[in-house]
Amino acid sequence: MARASGSIKKFSRVQVVFHWVYGGSWIILALTGLTFLWRGDPTEPAVGLGPLLQGSVGQTLRLVHRIAAIGLMTSPLIWFLGDPKSVWPDLKELFSFGKRDLKYMLVAPLYYTTGRGQLPPQGKFNGGHKVNFYVVFTTYFTFIGSGLVMWLGRGTVSDGAFHVAQLIHSLSFFLGSGLFLLHVYLTAIHPFTRRSLSSMVNGWMELQYARLDHSEWVEREIRNGTAQIRGVEGAAEAR
Numbered sequence: 069m070a071r072a073s074g075s076i077k078k079f080s081r082v083q084v085v086f087h088w089v090y091g092g093s094w095i096i097l098a099l100t101g102l103t104f105l106w107r108g109d110p111t112e113p114a115v116g117l118g119p120l121l122q123g124s125v126g127q128t129l130r131l132v133h134r135i136a137a138i139g140l141m142t143s144p145l146i147w148f149l150g151d152p153k154s155v156w157p158d159l160k161e162l163f164s165f166g167k168r169d170l171k172y173m174l175v176a177p178l179y180y181t182t183g184r185g186q187l188p189p190q191g192k193f194n195g196g197h198k199v200n201f202y203v204v205f206t207t208y209f210t211f212i213g214s215g216l217v218m219w220l221g222r223g224t225v226s227d228g229a230f231h232v233a234q235l236i237h238s239l240s241f242f243l244g245s246g247l248f249l250l251h252v253y254l255t256a257i258h259p260f261t262r263r264s265l266s267s268m269v270n271g272w273m274e275l276q277y278a279r280l281d282h283s284e285w286v287e288r289e290i291r292n293g294t295a296q297i298r299g300v301e302g303a304a305e306a307r
């Protein structure tokens with residue numbers, strides 16, 4: 069099918085860099101963290117991946133986990149310091165969840181699996197993006213809080229507190245991992261939505277796709293004169 073040319077700027081370069089620093093750190097943390105869950109009974113000989121967690125390999129994985137944790141913890145500074153003007157408008161939209169978003173969440177499962185139903189017009193972020201953001205936002209703090217207790221509190225906090233931290237860390241991991249897989253599937257594989265990926269690579273989204281999935285946002289940007297559109301006759305070429 070021929071596609072109308074033209075694209076609209078959705079994210080700044082700084083936001084794209086922030087997204088990938090956060091995502092890259094998260095993937096390293098998930099892969100190294102997964103190996104920590106493979107703890108056999110300490111009274112039995114280690115099996116499977118167990119021996120890897122002892123000795124220098126285990127020490128290296130723990131060090132890599134801590135370095136990636138620093139990357140994840142500090143990554144929001146890239147956005148806050150690099151592109152402060154976009155912080156408030158984007159966070160304001162992400163934190164407002166209205167009837168339209170609820171309807172989106174109710175219709176989306178059927179729509180994305182069978183193509184039936186009609187999604188309501190969406191803003192810059194659809195209901196699914198918002199729910200994904202709420203989980204990322206919440207687990208950012210639960211990971212940091214529980215991770216720092218395990219990192220700095222060993223021997224200082226009580227065994228009970230240490231185990232609670234481990235439990236919170238593991239629950240955040242399972243919740244976050246499920247959503248991470250869905251996020252990758254929808255943005256890189258699903259035929260209806262994979263065209264959104266370019267906006268997190270170079271900041272630009274196909275105008276035709278944006279009009280379909282973010283019509284309310286596109287109309288608003290055009291109305292306010294803030295839309296950056298390129299590749300369409302008559303539109304001012306933007307950076």
Ligand code: HEM
Pocket residue numbers: 094097098100101102104105130133134136137138140141211212214215216218219234235237238241244
């Ligand atoms: C960003 C702040 C984070 C800090 C400070 C942190 C720190 C830690 C520390 C100190 C441990 C204990 C490792 C050991 O046995 O020496 C740990 C375990 C673990 N981490 Fe993290 N981590 C963070 C984020 C993450 C993220 C984002 C994930 C996954 C996506 C993750 C997954 C895990 C898992 C699965 C474990 C094993 C939990 C358990 O022992 O029950 N961590 N983390």
